[in-house]
Amino acid sequence: MMKKPGIKSEYICILQGNILSIGRGTDKFKIEDVNDEIINFIEMLDGEHTYEDICNKFPLGKKWLQQLDEFDLLRDFDVPKTPIDPYLLKRWDRQINYFALFEREGFNARKAQEKLKNSTVAVVGIGAGGSSLISLLSAAGIGNIVGMDFDTVEEVNLPSQIFFKESDIGDLKVKAIKKHITSFNSSVNCEFYNKRVESTEDVYEIIKGADFVFDAIDEPLYYSALWVTRACLKANIPYVSIGSSDKASRVGPMVIPGKTPCYECLGLLPIDKFFYEHKYDAAIMGANVLMVASIAVHEMIKLLTGFATPSVLGKTLHINTEKMAFDYIEHAIKPDCICHSLITYEHA
Numbered sequence: 001m002m003k004k005p006g007i008k009s010e011y012i013c014i015l016q017g018n019i020l021s022i023g024r025g026t027d028k029f030k031i032e033d034v035n036d037e038i039i040n041f042i043e044m045l046d047g048e049h050t051y052e053d054i055c056n057k058f059p060l061g062k063k064w065l066q067q068l069d070e071f072d073l074l075r076d077f078d079v080p081k082t083p084i085d086p087y088l089l090k091r092w093d094r095q096i097n098y099f100a101l102f103e104r105e106g107f108n109a110r111k112a113q114e115k116l117k118n119s120t121v122a123v124v125g126i127g128a129g130g131s132s133l134i135s136l137l138s139a140a141g142i143g144n145i146v147g148m149d150f151d152t153v154e155e156v157n158l159p160s161q162i163f164f165k166e167s168d169i170g171d172l173k174v175k176a177i178k179k180h181i182t183s184f185n186s187s188v189n190c191e192f193y194n195k196r197v198e199s200t201e202d203v204y205e206i207i208k209g210a211d212f213v214f215d216a217i218d219e220p221l222y223y224s225a226l227w228v229t230r231a232c233l234k235a236n237i238p239y240v241s242i243g244s245s246d247k248a249s250r251v252g253p254m255v256i257p258g259k260t261p262c263y264e265c266l267g268l269l270p271i272d273k274f275f276y277e278h279k280y281d282a283a284i285m286g287a288n289v290l291m292v293a294s295i296a297v298h299e300m301i302k303l304l305t306g307f308a309t310p311s312v313l314g315k316t317l318h319i320n321t322e323k324m325a326f327d328y329i330e331h332a333i334k335p336d337c338i339c340h341s342l343i344t345y346e347h348a
């Protein structure tokens, strides 16, 4: 048992009437019908008192501590905190606190932030989704970001690509996003390529060596998804795609090559030539794009750090934006899919 058990300082304890709650949200820990003894017990869990002192004072102390520990609410204040680069702690203190909520055997909040700093994440396509993703990755403290796009910033992009400014209009998106990222977070290493994606090999050359890939490219429709999928399978890198158009926004599925269903397992590819050539007027709202980009980055951080299991692993999160309804669709690995033969993969 812990030498000096205390309630994790990241959790707020609130007493409302005779209900004491620890943490917030739908899964917060609640103690109903609290009495003075329980309040005194909780007050003693400030990290200053030893396990023995607590158990000696409260006859049920041992049992109560066990219950709190089962909900991961306790930390041993006798154990010194893991050393960390002071800059990481100063800048990402609040995010490290968020990770600390998930601390358990084998998961350390400060090491999680260091893991992000040492990670490389590639974003294919710097449109509405890609520019939002890159900005969020930079905010989260990803140390190395790789991106690829060939387009220039236009006025029509500004409502959905909110990290571009009016002064960026006419500039290459790779140039504009690099300017934004480096002014926002000078510690991030950026590698952005002004290139149009035309094959699996184009994607592979950019993403190889990355720890995670985001597919945020939507043209040519479906073929770009095919290229990103095959490049990620070949390079054996986990990836996810996001989309937001008309009333449908989507995150996932997140793919771990060889372990979870890939995009070809879903039977989406390839498609009929008619659809490939079919043009449509994109209906996009910036808020919806930012919503799916935020969810995707959060889920990726789960995978990279291990603070929790990504909810979109092998599943697609579909969001009906009219009803703001969230639905998960689970996928299965297709027995004869290309993702079973990663090593012998041949280029499309």
Ligand SMILES: [Zn+2]
Pocket: 261, 262, 263, 264, 265, 266, 333, 334, 337, 338, 339, 340
């Ligand atoms: Zn597959």
